[in-house]
Amino acid sequence: MHWLTFLQLFSIDEEQLLQQQQLFQHQLQLQQQQALPDAIRNFILYFHHCLKESNVYDLHGCYENTFNKLTEKFYKNTPWPDPQTVVSPLVENDQPFVSLYTEMYYRHLYAKLQPTLEDRFASYENYCLWFNYVFDPNSPTDLELPTNWAWDIIDEFIYQFNSFSLYRSRTVRKSHNDEEISLFRERPEIWNTYSVLNVLYSFIQKSQIKEQLQAIKDGRDPDEVAGEDGSRPLYKTLGYFSLIGLLRVHTLLGDFTLALNTMENIDLNKKTKYSRVAGAQFTIYYYVGFCYMMLRRYSDAIKAFSHILLFISRTKSFHNRSAQYDSVTKRSDQMYALLAICVALCPTRLDDSIHTTLREKNGEQLARMQRGGEESLPVFEELFTFACPKFMMLGPPDYENPAANIDPLQHHLKVFMMDVKNTMLAPTLRSYLKLYTTLNIDKLATFVEISPEELRSALVVFKQKSRQVRWTEGSLLDGDVVNVSDLDIILDGDKIDISEAKIVRKFGDWFLRNSAKYYAVQDTIANKNSVAEEGKENKEHGKRRERREKNAEKNSK
């Protein structure tokens, strides 16, 4: 009897406590909700409504426009309303929506504020929740997301994974925050590489995207191989973007071959609905170009970088207005830096407008690299460090020996520089060889100030480096060995025979570009004569540009 009473008493107590807590929570929620601006409340309700109705068009509007506008207005430097206490009650705890909202909440927080370790954990857990929901075999979801949004989810997922891993390594290496280190050790499952790869591979498998892409390549109907899941737009989209995600993760881990291999079924030259997602395009070409560079396939790397940089420069006025403007600028600066490295290692004639911009951005560095010698090495290091992806360790750091955790960037830089050092002599050789059609080894050796035998080796290397595997068709790793240099040599005993392929200038292009420049000069002169009218003209010019940009935006939709 005694026991029971006690137990009952106890349980009542606990119930009361619970009730009190709930009441308190409720009041807190009410307070927070009351503080919620109407615009935000209405937005969240409408956003939720669109998702429930699977109204992809309006969802796109909410996601791309309204969310960014409201961020500007209300949450420029503060987080959006808390997903659990504020947003969840508003939408009757509709889990899929709350998860998606949470994803955006953390993405905004990562972009504008400094995430705490708690945020990092919670964001990961939210990803798990959402992925589990999407993967749940009992309820294949009919949910449909705008393509951009699906890309942003995969992109952000990998970004946060990368960011967490770097943060963890840094903290352990400095070993100054014992509390956080013990949290890392307690929870090795958070942002675990296996789990991240697992998510990406699962999307790929569930969507049968590889088989679908292969079918498209063979001219068959992809729906034949897609299966029930693979024909759902959400899986298909996430599957496709997961391939790009893998390209990125494998590159971050230093496996450049496997990275390119995961892209084997994607035809870069083919336009699909995914190639309209600009962010995905930048990512593909940056990582593909980078991998090629690490595989010493410089001409393929140059092609990849040139292609996307040209695309960026042509659509610049459009990006100017987008929220991603800063990241696009940073990415393209990085790619110009990588392009400079590749051109220094493999002299190549670039597209004229790319060449002009490259000279503006990295002209001096390029010149120093092209001169070669010991002095060029720091420039290579500087550009590589600036432009490479944020390499990460695959596993958890060595907690016992903090000093043993070497930054993988240093490792990759070191290996890369070994390759560079072997070609240090090439620019000097090149400059002399260009002057002759035949030359004796002894004579050149005195110019370069090395022994004739060393020169013979250097010339062999020079010749070897002029041969590269270059892609022609098939998957990205395929290719044929071709001569990529305009300067060809062959040794006949001690005699060097040199042949130089002259490049035909594109007179037509040159004529057109300079015509345009000439017109601009003409206009400037003409305007000087009518200073009074200048103001008016400028205004009109501005208006016209605005109109044009609006049109461009409309068309791109």
Place this chain on the structure above:
Amino acid sequence: MDHSSKLIDGYQIPIQRPPEIEEILSTLSRFNPETGPVLQDYVGTQCSTETYDIMANLALLKLYQFNPDLMREETVLNILAKSLTVFPEPDFTLCLYLLPPNLLSTYNSTASDSSIVPAAPVVTSDDSLTNSVHRLTYLNSLLEMAAFSTFWSTLASPVDEEYAEIVADVSGFDDAIRAGITRAITLSMRSIKTETALSWLNFKTKEALEKWVAEKMPGWTVEGDAISLKSEAEDALAPSAVSSSSSGKLRFEQLSRVIKRVYENQLIHH
């Protein structure tokens, strides 16, 4: 990628990849620690049968990244030694990228006063794997710099016998390297002095060199103090046309701006 062969300067080295390895590489089993021993044995097979499969070896190094406990020193070194044999392909470098960073962090090739070829790295670590990786890295840079004589003398170094020891597992190592050097010669030369060839290919006698030329260098003969390409096959240096295909051609649309301008100017002036 065509998995059946690997391209080296246009030479095909056939890969006889067993089906069970193909299965591992093309599925997610490549991340399964249980496949470690299978891939490890496969490295052993490559060493003893003079075959080579970079994709499988990279997959194993990746598996070691995931499971450092699985890592077998001997296998790592075999993979690296094997990848030397396909120089100047970047395979050795690609393997290095997948190794734990602390193996290479202390590597420093010492600049030499008298030569552009660096001197051998000083062996300092008390970790044998680190030291061996450093030795192999040095051998690789000698091959990459085409410092072939130094390569052979380092390999046979009486001071540091470890060099020969590291590559001992790879059967046919010397001949594979010779084949690589032969590729370098035939790519960049029409003739080479016998003396140079002897030291580059590491043959003690002229007879051995003659035998090698007869077997491995079709179209080449030993004549007097040089080996050279027979004259009929001599036009190897055809100037390659680098000119872009569309040079000089313009599409009509590209002229639109010019035409528009002319038209506008006429409006202004009349």
